[in-house]
Amino acid sequence: MLRFVLRRVALVLPSLAGLLVVTFLLIHAVPSDPAVAMAGDAATPEQIERLRKQYGLDRPIWEQFAVYLGKVATLDLGESAFTRRPVARDIVQRLPATLELTFCALALSVFIGVPLGVMAGLKHNTWPDYLLRVFSVLGIAVAAFWFAIMLQLLFSMQLGWLPLRGELDVSIARPTRVTGFLLLDCLIAGRLDAFADAARHLVLPAVTLSLGGLATIVRFTRAGVLDTLQHDFVFYERAMGYRRLRLIWIYVLRNSVTATVTQIGLLFGGLIAGGVVVEAIFDWPGIGSYTVQAILTGDRQVMLAVTLLVGTVYAGVNILVDVVHGLLDPRLMERT
Amino acid sequence: MIPILRKLGRDLPAMLGLGIVLVVLVIAILGPLLAPYPEDAAAAHLLRRLKPPSAAFPFGTDNLGRDIFSRVILGARGALSIALTVVSTAMAIGVPLGLIAGYRGGWLSETIMRVTDVVLAIPQLVLALALAQLMSPSIESAMLALSLTYWPFFTRIVYAETRRLSASLFVDALRGIGASTPRIVFLHILPNAISPVIVRATIGLGFTILVAAVLGFLGMGATPPAPDWGLAIAESRTYLPRAWWYATFPGLAILITVMGFNLLGDGLRDIVDPRLRRSR
Amino acid sequence: MMPVLSVRGLKVSIHTDDGLASILDDVGLELERGRILGVVGESGCGKSTLIRAVMGILPKGASVDGGEIWFEGENLLAFSEAELNTGVRSSRIGFIPQDPLLALNPVFKVGTQLLEVMRWHAPDDGSRGNARRARHVARLVSLLRRMQVPDPEQALESYPHQFSGGQRQRLLIAAALACAPGLVIADEPTTALDVTTQHQILLLLRELVAEFGISLLFVTHDFGVVAELCDDLCVIYAGQTVETGTVRSILDAPAHPYTRALLACHPDRATSFLGIPGTVPSPFARPSGCLFAPRCLDVRPLCLSARPPQGRSSSGAEVRCVQYA
Numbered sequence: 001m002l003r004f005v006l007r008r009v010a011l012v013l014p015s016l017a018g019l020l021v022v023t024f025l026l027i028h029a030v031p032s033d034p035a036v037a038m039a040g041d042a043a044t045p046e047q048i049e050r051l052r053k054q055y056g057l058d059r060p061i062w063e064q065f066a067v068y069l070g071k072v073a074t075l076d077l078g079e080s081a082f083t084r085r086p087v088a089r090d091i092v093q094r095l096p097a098t099l100e101l102t103f104c105a106l107a108l109s110v111f112i113g114v115p116l117g118v119m120a121g122l123k124h125n126t127w128p129d130y131l132l133r134v135f136s137v138l139g140i141a142v143a144a145f146w147f148a149i150m151l152q153l154l155f156s157m158q159l160g161w162l163p164l165r166g167e168l169d170v171s172i173a174r175p176t177r178v179t180g181f182l183l184l185d186c187l188i189a190g191r192l193d194a195f196a197d198a199a200r201h202l203v204l205p206a207v208t209l210s211l212g213g214l215a216t217i218v219r220f221t222r223a224g225v226l227d228t229l230q231h232d233f234v235f236y237e238r239a240m241g242y243r244r245l246r247l248i249w250i251y252v253l254r255n256s257v258t259a260t261v262t263q264i265g266l267l268f269g270g271l272i273a274g275g276v277v278v279e280a281i282f283d284w285p286g287i288g289s290y291t292v293q294a295i296l297t298g299d300r301q302v303m304l305a306v307t308l309l310v311g312t313v314y315a316g317v318n319i320l321v322d323v324v325h326g327l328l329d330p331r332l333m334e335r336t
Numbered sequence: 337m338i339p340i341l342r343k344l345g346r347d348l349p350a351m352l353g354l355g356i357v358l359v360v361l362v363i364a365i366l367g368p369l370l371a372p373y374p375e376d377a378a379a380a381h382l383l384r385r386l387k388p389p390s391a392a393f394p395f396g397t398d399n400l401g402r403d404i405f406s407r408v409i410l411g412a413r414g415a416l417s418i419a420l421t422v423v424s425t426a427m428a429i430g431v432p433l434g435l436i437a438g439y440r441g442g443w444l445s446e447t448i449m450r451v452t453d454v455v456l457a458i459p460q461l462v463l464a465l466a467l468a469q470l471m472s473p474s475i476e477s478a479m480l481a482l483s484l485t486y487w488p489f490f491t492r493i494v495y496a497e498t499r500r501l502s503a504s505l506f507v508d509a510l511r512g513i514g515a516s517t518p519r520i521v522f523l524h525i526l527p528n529a530i531s532p533v534i535v536r537a538t539i540g541l542g543f544t545i546l547v548a549a550v551l552g553f554l555g556m557g558a559t560p561p562a563p564d565w566g567l568a569i570a571e572s573r574t575y576l577p578r579a580w581w582y583a584t585f586p587g588l589a590i591l592i593t594v595m596g597f598n599l600l601g602d603g604l605r606d607i608v609d610p611r612l613r614r615s616r
Numbered sequence: 617m618m619p620v621l622s623v624r625g626l627k628v629s630i631h632t633d634d635g636l637a638s639i640l641d642d643v644g645l646e647l648e649r650g651r652i653l654g655v656v657g658e659s660g661c662g663k664s665t666l667i668r669a670v671m672g673i674l675p676k677g678a679s680v681d682g683g684e685i686w687f688e689g690e691n692l693l694a695f696s697e698a699e700l701n702t703g704v705r706s707s708r709i710g711f712i713p714q715d716p717l718l719a720l721n722p723v724f725k726v727g728t729q730l731l732e733v734m735r736w737h738a739p740d741d742g743s744r745g746n747a748r749r750a751r752h753v754a755r756l757v758s759l760l761r762r763m764q765v766p767d768p769e770q771a772l773e774s775y776p777h778q779f780s781g782g783q784r785q786r787l788l789i790a791a792a793l794a795c796a797p798g799l800v801i802a803d804e805p806t807t808a809l810d811v812t813t814q815h816q817i818l819l820l821l822r823e824l825v826a827e828f829g830i831s832l833l834f835v836t837h838d839f840g841v842v843a844e845l846c847d848d849l850c851v852i853y854a855g856q857t858v859e860t861g862t863v864r865s866i867l868d869a870p871a872h873p874y875t876r877a878l879l880a881c882h883p884d885r886a887t888s889f890l891g892i893p894g895t896v897p898s899p900f901a902r903p904s905g906c907l908f909a910p911r912c913l914d915v916r917p918l919c920l921s922a923r924p925p926q927g928r929s930s931s932g933a934e935v936r937c938v939q940y941a
Contacts (some may be wrong), residue, residue: 018454026466112410133349137602143546145553146569146587149576158579232718239671239713240733240791241705251732254723273459277550291462292554295469303466311458329723330775 001168001326007321012315019311023304024068072308078301090290096180097167098286100280102271104206106264109213114260117221118253124226132218135266139215144274148281149206155204163201165283205282209274212217213267219220220263224256231255258328269314343607346508350603356596364412371406378561386579396581399571400561405580407563408589414456414564415593418557419544423537425483429488431526431533437491438498452488460485461547467554476564478557482544497529523557531608535601542597549590565590618689620799620831621670626683628665628674628855637899639665639678640857641907647799647846647848652825654846654863656878657840660896663835667803669715670833671711672700688798692917703871710792710830712802721774727772730761730791737795747910752794756788757892760788760854763820782813789820793828801833806841851871851875854896854907871929872937873912901904906937 005270043051059067071077077087154243156164167182168174173181175189183202186195228234229252237247272288280290296301313315326332344350368374381401387444389396395404432477433452437445460482467481501507502525510520552566560567572582595608628640640662643935647653657663662775666851668674670685672695682884685692687709696706705711721729734752743751753772759767763786776784786807792800802821806814822845825832834846842849842863849866851859851874870876877892897903909919918938927940 005812014450015453015457018450019457022454022458026470047911136465137349137595137598138591141542141586141598143545143549143566143569143590143594145550145566146590149573149583153580155579193418207437232713232715233721234408235673236711236713236719237444237721237729238673239705239711241701241707241737243736244701244731246732249723250547256494256557269459273461276461277553278463280554293467296555297470300470302468304595307462307466311454312463314457314459331722331777 004320004326004334005323008319010321016312016315019308019315020069020072023066023308023311026304026307034245037298048109077305077308080294080302081299082297082302085186087301089304090302091287091309093180093291094286097182097284098288099200100181101205101209101284101286102268102275105209105271105311106213106267108206108210109267111265112210113217114221115215116259117218118225118248118256119226120222121229121256122248129222132222136215136218139211139218142211142334144208145214145218145281147211147279148204148278151204151208163197164218165281167198167285168194169197169200169201203249205278205284208282209271209278212263212270212274215261216267216270217260223253224259227259228252228255248249254328258325260326261321261324265318268317269310272313273312300324311316344603347503347603347606349599350606352599353596353599353603356592360412360593360596361418363409364416365411371403372613373403373406373408376402377410377563386575386582388579389581395585396569396574396579398579398582399575404568404585407568408565408585411565411568411586411589412593413476414562415545415548415590418548419541421479421542422482422548423437423540424484426486426540427490427537428531430487431494433487434491434494434610435498435521435526435529437519438495439502439525442471445495448454448491452491452495453481455485455488456492458485459613460611461550464547464551465554465556468551473556473559474552475558475562478548482551486540486544490533490542493532494529497532497555498525500534501525531604535605535608538597538604539601542594542601545590545597546594581607617648619686620649620688620710621645621833622684622686623666623687624684626666626669626741627681628662628669628678630675630678631675635900637812637897638762639855640669640904641902643683643852643855644857645850645860646738647831647833650825650829651847652822652834652845653850655835655850655852656842658837658878658896660776662804662853663837664706664801664856666852666938667801667833667835671705671709674698677789688918693793699733702736706733706795706797706810707739708797708799710735710797710800712785712788712792712800712805714804715782715808716788716805717808718814720784722776725755725772725777726774726776726787727753728777730772730787730794733791734794747874749827756790756794757823759793760787763787764792765790774842781809781891782817785813785817786820786897789817789824793824793830798830801835804837805834807836807838815844816842821845827888839867839879851878854902855899856907856936858908858936860931861874861929861931865931869931871931871933871935871940873914873939874908874909877911877913882884 004287015082075088075197077091079085079251080087080090083090104293110222120129121250123129152164155162163169172194175185175191175194178185178188182198186198234247242251275286276288276291278284279286279302280292287309290302293299342398344354363370368377379402381397384393384397384400384401387393387397387401393403393405395408398404398407403553433448436449437452465480466483467484468477470479471480477558498521507520510524515524548557549564549566549569552564553570555567555570558564558567560571568586569583570577572586575582623643623645626636626643628638628639629636639825643662643666645653645655655663655666665674668678670687670692671681672692674680680693683693687704692700694706702890713854720726731749731752732758735749738748738752741748741751743810756772760771764785765771765783770785771779771783775787779787785808788805792802801816805821806817809817821832821834824830832844836842846863849859849861849863849867850855850857851872853874855922858873859866859870865878866875868878874892881892891912897907903920904924904926905918905920906912906915909915912919916938925938925941929935929940
């Protein structure tokens with residue numbers, strides 16, 4: 001088991017190293033001179049030269065890379081040009097909100113998507129199956145930012161059922177920050193009013209964000225079930241008199257979800273990317289809106305840090321997925 | 337080709353996708369001829385701002401009094417040309433790299449696939465946004481950024497197919513009779529690897545339209561007054577909830593177009609990939 | 617004495633995109649208590665459909681259009697799916713599948729799968745909960761020991777891919793016997809095995825029939841296996857029973873031209889390596905006369921116009937051929 005995990009970690013190390021190189025090149029090898037960009041339009045040549053010295057941009061590129069590595073290793077990600085605060089601090093501040101949103105969206109996708117996918121697979125080529133197939137294509141084809149606006153238009157502006165944006169109503173005092181996860185902090189502080197309000201704020205962003213993942217999970221679970229049902233062991237289990245519900249929801253499903261689990265790993269990248277837009281629209285105080293702000297203001301340190309963060313998280317999630325995969329299918333664990 | 341079309345004909349959703357794609361293609365080509373107010377690509381009519389849908393303006397008018405129906409029609413050309421440029425550029429980079437990595441092996445292959453993995457490890461949108469910003473926002477840098485982040489998908493596919501094929505008996509036999517490497521790669525491996533590439537490209541066209549719309553929405557793509565779908569939705573946010581039509585119709589245009597490419601791509605994949613075909 | 621299993625005039629057809637296909641068209645057989653009946657035919661003759669019909673698990677689009685299936689005095693065709701699942705499968709009819717690797721669920725431990733079956737179908741001995749489960753484990757361990765599976769406790773904790781082919785087949789034989797059924801149906805259980813293992817499994821089955829008091833329906837395409845294991849024999853061609861009788865009588869004096877042709881193909885007594893000329897008729901377009909007529913070396917004008925009647929050969933077998941009418 002431990003060997004399996006270590007092997008997976010070793011496999012992503014080259015990718016992480018590559019990620020460092022790519023982010024470094026993004027900043028240092030793009031056509032425009034970073035010192036000029038940092039100094040702004042009105043800078044004199046002397047000012048630019050000083051900045052160049054200050055950031056070590058006059059030194060050879062491999063030396064700059066070594067300095068960069070050292071900084072990343074000590075989590076020194078520079079200062080945001082916009083907030084004038086260390087980027088690492090901003091990220092730590094904002095990460096919980098993003099994780100909370102992403103986790104809720106993922107949970108929605110999985111807990112709705114898997115049962116729907118199994119049903120579509122069982123009802124293969126009947127109208128519920130067709131309906132779900134159309135729905136899953138729609139879910140992938142819809143632009144999240146547009147869907148978010150449509151939801152806001154309907155549920156916030158027209159019906160007034162759910163809040164338009166933000167994480168918590170301004171009239172409600174924030175509970176003391178313990179974990180950084182707002183819902184958890186509300187519970188820890190025993191503030192049920194704040195919890196209810198926070199949950200209401202979470203609904204629209206989470207639904208928007210879950211849509212693409214939901215559609216993907218339905219598709220892959222359906223394909224997995226259809227594939228599994230063709231196997232001989234399903235006939236054998238029926239011939240041995242397995243109870244129908246247990247046969248499907250335990251014995252068939254366990255075989256069908258391996259492909260789905262792989263997809264959840266890939267989805268995570270999509271969720272992070274989707275989160276960028278969804279957070280911007282709902283003014284969600286997480287990494288996504290931070291990224292958009294950085295992009296709109298040309299805040300390079302932040303863009304660099306976010307790219308690095310996202311790549312690392314993505315690699316981490318994929319290790320996790322491989323481990324879950326190994327737990328679901330014992331044959332994989334032995335092959336390595 | 338003919339049997340593929342015949343199989344596609346039996347797949348109703350795929351035919352729907354093909355229909356949508358063809359209609360969008362015609363609209364993109366004939367746009368200015370079809371739009372009732374082709375001059376609204378740029379012109380402003382401040383006297384008829386934000387009119388709701390009516391017989392004269394089926395989708396209503398926007399904040400500058402322009403006919404949204406016309407602008408949705410005119411936007412098809414931009415969306416499709418971005419998608420076609422991005423996907424063909426990505427293919428031009430990704431397919432040769434995949435062939436080289438798959439056929440040659442060794443350190444070159446290792447390097448190519450590592451770089452591919454790294455680029456794939458960063459969500460395309462985030463990387464494209466960063467690149468587009470670094471190159472100063474414009475429609476061209478958006479296209480370049482999308483191409484630079486989409487090629488690894490093709491490299492992966494072509495690499496896998498090439499590896500499979502170059503280990504196969506028939507390529508062994510070709511080597512045995514002394515066929516040259518370019519001959520084997522271009523005449524025998526590439527044609528066999530091309531169908532999954534076409535499937536990926538079809539889905540990629542839809543996907544690119546979607547991501548390009550996000551870039552436009554965030555101000556990293558098309559610039560006003562271009563009739564861009566994503567840009568229109570961004571502009572509409574100031575006028576909600578009053579001008580609901582302003583955001584709704586450009587979004588529907590994106591939805592239907594992307595859905596068309598996805599349905600077609602799914603249908604093609606079912607025909608090309610025998611594993612999935614079994615489950616239909 | 618009443619036979620354990622009696623199939624009469626069974627007809628099964630399947631609706632496909634290309635029309636209605638007749639898979640079984642008049643199959644009949646009788647399995648007496650404590651005996652082993654071999655069902656022999658080429659692939660595609662309807663052997664697996666016969667098994668599926670008896671188990672009540674026909675593929676999508678297939679239906680029984682006629683005939684009867686009597687099991688221990690009850691008409692199985694009158695049973696609902698729920699009745700079959702709760703009261704017949706495993707508890708009264710055990711099943712041994714063809715390929716033991718494909719038949720076991722790859723991601724569950726062998727013990728989990730066998731206990732799942734026993735949980736619902738083992739005879740009620742009054743114990744409940746953990747006590748019941750412990751009794752099941754004990755019974756499985758003793759069964760596996762009888763099947764000569766080394767280290768039975770460990771075997772229950774292992775995954776299917778960790779066993780060899782022969783071991784897996786022993787596991788599945790134990791599974792078939794676990795709930796003490798009266799009838800066991802085996803679907804070519806030795807086809808996927810090498811010859812030595814095959815021989816051991818056949819010996820084991822032979823012993824188990826007497827020891828556990830079961831009757832065995834053994835489906836195969838291999839006459840060698842039949843000769844080694846079975847008491848009675850039923851030859852099927854294109855969804856029809858063409859010859860039934862004791863193994864002795866049929867092997868000594870095969871009556872139906874198809875049986876003779878099949879035997880001639882068997883490596884042990886091959887007179888030619890040519891096989892039987894022609895192919896099994898399409899299930900969409902069955903000939904109007906004898907189904908074997910197009911391939912028969914002994915064909916007569918009558919064979920092409922009318923379905924042949926049942927007759928009896930000199931050795932006592934029932935034969936569907938004009939020569940014995």
